[in-house]
Amino acid sequence: MEPSGELGILYDVQNTVGALPGAKSAARGLSHFGEHSLGWVGVSAAGWALARRRGNADAQRKWIEAGVGxxxxxxxxxxxxxIVRRPRPSDPAIEVGVSTPSQLSFPSSHATSTTAAAILIGRAAGAPPALLPALLVPPMLASRLVLGVHYPTDVLAGAAIGAASAGAVIASDRLFATQQ
Structure with missing residues (x-):
């Protein structure tokens, strides 16, 4: 019997998107890149170094904010x-495709850091506001489902928390810029 509810959605994602050639290996690559937000911190550090070479102090600050954010x-x-302590999906119909640092599921840390990074890196790079979030966030969210390590609400909540985190960084930057 196929699972229902969120497990059913997870099952369907694994058997459609996850069944595409290369989907699981791409999802694992995204998982490793996003682990503990280290890939995003690395991208931000590279952006900061480039801005520093160009002598652009405003861009340097925004790249630092992207990594810290x-x-x-x-x-x-x-x-x-x-605090929430929701366990990760566990059902015989769901294939787990990557190891995780904990057995806790809500929210997805990958979704949270990727959303914050996409917004803040896009801002630092001078990209249109929705461009990087539209390109980077959906694949990361889907990857967590393909790998069977999160429920759909975990990734959606993570994306919302990431967007709020990025908003707080941007608001703080604007507040401190007006005080100088």
Missing amino acids: AFGAHAASVIIKR
């Missing part, structure tokens, strides 16, 4: 996980 969003999600 991605890591801060990740940290917030870990704290929320420890």
Whole structure:
């Protein structure tokens, strides 16, 4: 019998998107890149170094904010996980495709840090506001379902928390910029 509810959605994602050639290996690659937000911190560090070479202090600050914001969003999600304590999906019909640092599921830290990073890196790079979130967030969210390590509400909540985290970084930047 096929699972229902969120497990049913997870099952369907694994048997449609997850069945595509290369989907599981791509999902594992995204998982490793996003682990503890380290890939996003690395991208931010590279952007900062380039801005520094160009002597652009405003861009340097925004790249630092992107790295700190991605890591801060990740940290917030870990704290929320420890409060909520929702276990990861566990059903014989769901294939788990990657190891995880904990058995806690809500919210997805990958979704949280990726959303914050996409917004803040896009801002630092001068991209249109919705461009990087539209390109980067959906694949990361889908990857967590393909790998069977999160429920759909875990990734949606993670994306919302990441967007709120990025908004807080941007609001703080604007507040401090007006005080100088």
